[in-house]
Amino acid sequence: MFKRLFLCTQHQRVLLRGRVFSSTRGSTVDETNFLLQSFRDISDRSELSSSRDKVGRIHPTREEQNKRDTRVSAANLTSNLCRVYLSLPNKSLSQWRKDDDAQQIDPKQQFMKVLLDEYATDTSEVSSTIKAMQSHSSYTDVSIIRLRDLCTPQYERTFQYILHSAPDDLGVAFIVKLRQDILDVIFCMKFAQKAEEKDENDKTKEAFATTLSSIQHLSKLQAAERCIQKILTSLFRPGVLNLQRITYEETPAAIIEQIALKEAVHPLQSLNDLRTRLGPGRRCFAFFHPALPHKPLVFVHVSLLQQIPKSMDNIQTGSERILQGIDTEDDATCATFYSITNTEPGLAGVDLGNHLIKSVVKQLQQELPKLDTFCTLSPIPNFSKWLKGKIAIQQSIHDAARIFTEEELRLLESVFSSRRPKSPLDSLLELLKTPKWHNDTQTATLLKPLILKLASYYLTIDTHHGRPLCPVAKFHIRNGAEMFRLNYLADTSLKGMMTSFGVMINYHYPLNEIESNHARYEMTGEVSVRDSAS
Numbered sequence: 144m145f146k147r148l149f150l151c152t153q154h155q156r157v158l159l160r161g162r163v164f165s166s167t168r169g170s171t172v173d174e175t176n177f178l179l180q181s182f183r184d185i186s187d188r189s190e191l192s193s194s195r196d197k198v199g200r201i202h203p204t205r206e207e208q209n210k211r212d213t214r215v216s217a218a219n220l221t222s223n224l225c226r227v228y229l230s231l232p233n234k235s236l237s238q239w240r241k242d243d244d245a246q247q248i249d250p251k252q253q254f255m256k257v258l259l260d261e262y263a264t265d266t267s268e269v270s271s272t273i274k275a276m277q278s279h280s281s282y283t284d285v286s287i288i289r290l291r292d293l294c295t296p297q298y299e300r301t302f303q304y305i306l307h308s309a310p311d312d313l314g315v316a317f318i319v320k321l322r323q324d325i326l327d328v329i330f331c332m333k334f335a336q337k338a339e340e341k342d343e344n345d346k347t348k349e350a351f352a353t354t355l356s357s358i359q360h361l362s363k364l365q366a367a368e369r370c371i372q373k374i375l376t377s378l379f380r381p382g383v384l385n386l387q388r389i390t391y392e393e394t395p396a397a398i399i400e401q402i403a404l405k406e407a408v409h410p411l412q413s414l415n416d417l418r419t420r421l422g423p424g425r426r427c428f429a430f431f432h433p434a435l436p437h438k439p440l441v442f443v444h445v446s447l448l449q450q451i452p453k454s455m456d457n458i459q460t461g462s463e464r465i466l467q468g469i470d471t472e473d474d475a476t477c478a479t480f481y482s483i484t485n486t487e488p489g490l491a492g493v494d495l496g497n498h499l500i501k502s503v504v505k506q507l508q509q510e511l512p513k514l515d516t517f518c519t520l521s522p523i524p525n526f527s528k529w530l531k532g533k534i535a536i537q538q539s540i541h542d543a544a545r546i547f548t549e550e551e552l553r554l555l556e557s558v559f560s561s562r563r564p565k566s567p568l569d570s571l572l573e574l575l576k577t578p579k580w581h582n583d584t585q586t587a588t589l590l591k592p593l594i595l596k597l598a599s600y601y602l603t604i605d606t607h608h609g610r611p612l613c614p615v616a617k618f619h620i621r622n623g624a625e626m627f628r629l630n631y632l633a634d635t636s637l638k639g640m641m642t643s644f645g646v647m648i649n650y651h652y653p654l655n656e657i658e659s660n661h662a663r664y665e666m667t668g669e670v671s672v673r674d675s676a677s
């Protein structure tokens with residue numbers, strides 16, 4: 144139904160310096176050489192513009208630099224670099240893992256390798272400078288500034304130079320895409336390390352590990368990723384972002400198409416489903432950056448209701464009542480955020496979702512003064528995966544690790560008595576793998592208290608360093624929300640049943656307590672939980 148949009152596609156051809164590059168194997172070497180040479184030229188210019196000469200590195204003279212400037216301007220040079228990088232094919236994780244000759248000359252990995260080998264912080268120079276300062280007891284402002292300058296990786300200044308020289312859309316898109324690729328490589332390298340530790344005899348994993356470990360720059364990659372995140376956090380700060388309402392009638396079709404394709408929480412079922420989400424009783428808002436005016440960065444779907452919903456059916460019913468004229472939007476007292484999606488993997492960790500929710504709350508309060516309750520109807524991703532792991536542990540080790548009481552085990556034995564000789568826990572797992580198990584009303588009723596108890600345990604008790612395991616819970620709790628209510632069989636779609644057995648949770652944003660909840664969580668890890676969620 145929808146056609147996917149790409150900034151640059153695999154077959155896009157880019158005309159640069161009289162040479163046409165296309166993303167095919169035959170041009171890989173040309174692309175790699177062009178990327179590396181362009182970045183080196185840009186880095187030299189950024190160093191000259193910052194009046195800093197790195198010890199041991201040869202820079203072009205001013206005369207040579209002027210000759211270069213007459214041949215190609217900074218804007219053209221940086222723009223061409225960005226275009227070539229953005230035109231390279233998107234690599235899936237499986238492609239990052241591929242071990243063949245082509246991988247050895249992959250432009251993206253070669254670019255990253257040079258980035259880290261030649262333009263990272265020179266730790267030896269930093270160390271010698273610190274020793275010199277200590278030996279001479281020289282801690283003047285000048286020496287401290289120099290030390291700080293030495294600690295700043297050269298690629299950071301180069302990235303800033305690119306952002307200032309290239310057209311906004313190209314420079315920003317390049318930085319975002321580069322961080323996405325670096326994050327993918329970091330993930331693969333960590334996976335490779337675990338694969339080596341877990342099964343050294345598995346040839347597939349071993350080949351994968353060998354390929355990626357040849358870079359041997361995981362810590363440097365992580366430092367580069369954090370550097371870029373810092374740059375992006377400054378670029379995408381709240382005061383710069385534009386909040387726009389998405390409507391079926393007024394929003395350009397290309398933007399609506401991206402909203403439809405990128406929806407991550409509740410995938411669209413049809414064109415009518417899209418119209419409903421953008422129609423009466425609903426709202427959709429997105430953040431845009433001035434440099435990327437046609438690219439929604441993060442968007443949220445909102446339902447206007449008169450009470451906190453217990454299921455996705457409640458959200459659908461609320462829209463139908465407004466369409467039928469039974470209720471009006473002006474009567475709504477509860478705004479429910481039921482889906483929030485970050486469209487750019489390269490912006491992961493940049494706090495867009497938090498700012499979006501707070502901006503939407505202000506916008507809705509101005510538009511609909513009766514609104515006094517702001518909440519979510521959120522999924523519990525990884526709940527099913529967590530439960531399967533807990534059951535496996537309970538069946539293999541002593542009682543101390545158990546999450547099922549003896550009474551609950553007897554209940555399961557009675558429910559699954561016809562499935563013997565299988566154990567009740569194996570029978571429970573087998574049942575929950577069937578997405579339609581809830582159609583058996585009697586079984587669903589019997590399992591309700593057990594599944595809700597397990598969901599509460601997952602969200603509030605089984606934590607990591609005192610923080611919830613669930614990423615959605617961490618997001619909302621960190622933003623100042625409280626766990627309000629667990630809802631049984633609230634999402635009976637295939638995805639909802641397979642990821643969380645249909646259980647959803649309401650996070651409530653008490654406007655007068657958001658800041659105190661946030662501060663308490665950040666300082667102590669304390670989570671505000673209502674009785675209906677515990």
